[in-house]
Amino acid sequence: MRNMFTLLVMALANVGHHKMRSLLTMLxxxxxxxxxxxxxxxxxxxxxxxxxxxxxxxxHNVIVRSVKPPLVQNKNKGDWVMHYGLTFxxxxxxxxxxxxxxxxxxxxxxxxxxxxxxxxxxxxxxAVEPGYAHTIGLDMNAGRFICDVDMEQRxxxxxxGYDVARDFFAYANPIGEDIRIGSEFFRVVGVLxxxxxxxxxxxxxxxxxxxxxxxxxxxxxESGSFSGTYQEISELIIQFDDRADVLSMSRAVDHLLxxxxxxxxxxxxxxxxxxxxxxxxxxxxxxxxxxxAGISLLVGGIGIMNIMLATVLxxxxxxxxxxxxxxxxxxxxxxxxxxxxVLSSLGGLLGLAVGVGGAKLVTHFAxxxxxxSPSAMIISFGISFLVGLVFGVYPALRAARMKPVDALRHTG
Amino acid sequence: MTKPSDVLIDMNGIKRSYALGKDRHLPxxxxxxxxxxxGDFIALMGPSGSGxxxxxxxxxxxxxxxxxxxxxxxxxxxxxxDRALSHVRGQLVGFVFQFxxxxxxxxxxxxxxxxxxxxxxxxxxxxxLAEESLERVSLSHRIDHRPxxxxxxxxxxxxxxxxxxxxxxxxxxxEPTGNLDSRTGATIMELFHDLHKEGMTIVMVTHDADVGxxxxxxxxxxxxxxxx
Numbered sequence: 269m270r271n272m273f274t275l276l277v278m279a280l281a282n283v284g285h286h287k288m289r290s291l292l293t294m295l296x297x298x299x300x301x302x303x304x305x306x307x308x309x310x311x312x313x314x315x316x317x318x319x320x321x322x323x324x325x326x327x328h329n330v331i332v333r334s335v336k337p338p339l340v341q342n343k344n345k346g347d348w349v350m351h352y353g354l355t356f357x358x359x360x361x362x363x364x365x366x367x368x369x370x371x372x373x374x375x376x377x378x379x380x381x382x383x384x385x386x387x388x389x390x391x392x393x394x395a396v397e398p399g400y401a402h403t404i405g406l407d408m409n410a411g412r413f414i415c416d417v418d419m420e421q422r423x424x425x426x427x428x429g430y431d432v433a434r435d436f437f438a439y440a441n442p443i444g445e446d447i448r449i450g451s452e453f454f455r456v457v458g459v460l461x462x463x464x465x466x467x468x469x470x471x472x473x474x475x476x477x478x479x480x481x482x483x484x485x486x487x488x489x490e491s492g493s494f495s496g497t498y499q500e501i502s503e504l505i506i507q508f509d510d511r512a513d514v515l516s517m518s519r520a521v522d523h524l525l526x527x528x529x530x531x532x533x534x535x536x537x538x539x540x541x542x543x544x545x546x547x548x549x550x551x552x553x554x555x556x557x558x559x560x561a562g563i564s565l566l567v568g569g570i571g572i573m574n575i576m577l578a579t580v581l582x583x584x585x586x587x588x589x590x591x592x593x594x595x596x597x598x599x600x601x602x603x604x605x606x607x608x609x610v611l612s613s614l615g616g617l618l619g620l621a622v623g624v625g626g627a628k629l630v631t632h633f634a635x636x637x638x639x640x641s642p643s644a645m646i647i648s649f650g651i652s653f654l655v656g657l658v659f660g661v662y663p664a665l666r667a668a669r670m671k672p673v674d675a676l677r678h679t680g
Numbered sequence: 681m682t683k684p685s686d687v688l689i690d691m692n693g694i695k696r697s698y699a700l701g702k703d704r705h706l707p708x709x710x711x712x713x714x715x716x717x718x719g720d721f722i723a724l725m726g727p728s729g730s731g732x733x734x735x736x737x738x739x740x741x742x743x744x745x746x747x748x749x750x751x752x753x754x755x756x757x758x759x760x761x762d763r764a765l766s767h768v769r770g771q772l773v774g775f776v777f778q779f780x781x782x783x784x785x786x787x788x789x790x791x792x793x794x795x796x797x798x799x800x801x802x803x804x805x806x807x808x809l810a811e812e813s814l815e816r817v818s819l820s821h822r823i824d825h826r827p828x829x830x831x832x833x834x835x836x837x838x839x840x841x842x843x844x845x846x847x848x849x850x851x852x853x854x855e856p857t858g859n860l861d862s863r864t865g866a867t868i869m870e871l872f873h874d875l876h877k878e879g880m881t882i883v884m885v886t887h888d889a890d891v892g893x894x895x896x897x898x899x900x901x902x903x904x905x906x907x908x
Binding site for chain 1: 742766769777842
């Protein structure tokens with residue numbers, strides 16, 4: 269392997285000598301590596317997006333939601349109000365029995381219409397406790413969140429999600445203004461920052477105010493008949509401290525609730541579990557992508573081998589001359605191997621450009637997040653190098669196996 | 681009798697045959713003896729099919745005999761490995777071919793320096809020796825040209841410069857004037873005479889009797905044997 273630099277220069281000169289052929293030879297590798305790079309970028313982008321979503325739910329949290337059970341048996345005959353879901357007593361029970369709970373917040377969905385003067389908009393109304401914003405990690409754009417005083421005095425205050433505030437007030441300052449929820453007026457005390465999970469199209473009001481003004485029963489009129497539900501807590505978010513094993517705690521919560529509910533009227537979400545499931549799906553996706561990339565690189569490699577075999581045949585005379593001038597078999601092997609690796613590596617570099625460009629296009633047109641990581645670039649380039657090395661061996665051996673006399677006698 | 685150290689090529693009972701198919705062989709050299717001393721200028725002559733090219737290939741270590749012994753400068757090359765034989769070619773033999781055999785994608789300097797590349801000589805030294813060698817054949821002005829830009833005579837002079845660069849004791853020339861007009865051929869022959877005067881041993885294959893007569897010694901071949 270002496271004079272590696274000269275071999276490289278000669279290989280580059282040869283590649284440059286047959287520009288069109290070299291480009292066509294590289295094409296398979298170019299697109300193979302391009303596909304690998306852009307697919308890695310797309311999957312990394314999708315993964316990071318999904319992770320952000322899951323992490324926004326809080327990795328130390330267990331979220332329990334009330335759901336309508338499949339068959340509701342009313343306790344009192346003739347009562348048309350359905351009782352189901354989590355109760356305050358469930359919450360107290362969990363709090364008193366489970367250790368390492370750091371925080372626990374609830375919401376109750378309020379089904380009322382929202383007005384500002386004659387304008388009506390659709391938004392979700394949540395009755396919450398003061399600690400909610402902190403536990404969920406909601407940030408304020410202006411004003412404040414619901415506070416303890418609001419709860420104690422049952423103040424008619426509300427906090428608007430960013431989009432709601434925009435819809436009602438455009439660019440005017442909503443703080444201190446009133447909106448109407450059902451038949452009651454609520455004063456705006458704060459606006460959330462935009463882009464927070466579920467917060468954009470929500471309105472938050474103090475839980476006790478909601479309970480005393482609207483009651484806990486909610487009645488919906490549907491095509492002439494009334495249906496009512498009685499649901500104390502719509503969603504309960506239990507936050508465990510850093511040292512707690514969230515997965516086993518979530519099973520404990522499930523166990524406690526299961527004993528207290530004879531029907532399945534709640535469901536649990538454990539973000540940490542979602543994260544782990546996501547990891548498993550990601551692994552499958554990665555395997556599929558790796559196979560596709562492998563196949564395309566295999567095809568690219570075979571393309572290179574094919575052309576190199578033709579090149580060896582075409583340059584038989586040159587091989588003979590070099591052998592006559594003292595080149596050993598390994599000199600000839602090095603020469604053609606270096607040439608193949610140079611071709612495939614150049615293809616790999618072009619492929620990197622194609623892949624990064626492709627990822628940019630996907631981001632631009634499909635608005636998917638893509639991430640081109642340095643490790644993905646190094647791996648892809650490394651693969652193209654390896655492809656050259658592996659598929660260059662056979663043509664190089666063919667070149668070296670020729671007898672000097674026969675090679676010299678070759679005309680063409 | 682000559683002293684053993686004066687003998688450059690010492691061949692005894694050299695045989696070579698080619699496989700024509702299963703169990704069929706075409707014998708080309710039928711047990712041949714040849715001694716060439718340092719400083720000899722030999723013309724190898726004979727009709728086509730006489731085996732002179734085969735003999736030349738064996739002398740130049742491009743091919744190996746099936747039988748007999750060949751000592752080149754005292755080294756037994758008839759049983760050498762391919763690798764060792766490659767090194768012998770690079771260091772002991774300079775080749776001049778009928779069709780010049782320069783590599784088209786390399787320039788004259790690189791072509792001339794090529795044998796040194798395979799001996800692991802540094803780039804600076806290769807280039808310096810290539811320039812010296814080209815000066816020897818009066819081709820310094822063409823150093824950066826490609827072979828395609830040279831005339832036939834210039835290409836052959838470049839090829840001779842290449843064959844001299846390792847300072848080998850033996851020059852093997854295969855029809856060196858066969859592809860040149862007679863005037864250019866004459867200048868190439870003059871170059872050979874000069875080299876011969878400087879002590880170079882030359883083995884030249886030719887079928888041109890006029891060219892052959894210029895050599896110090898003519899060896900005629902017929903049917904795989906040297907005829908007296």
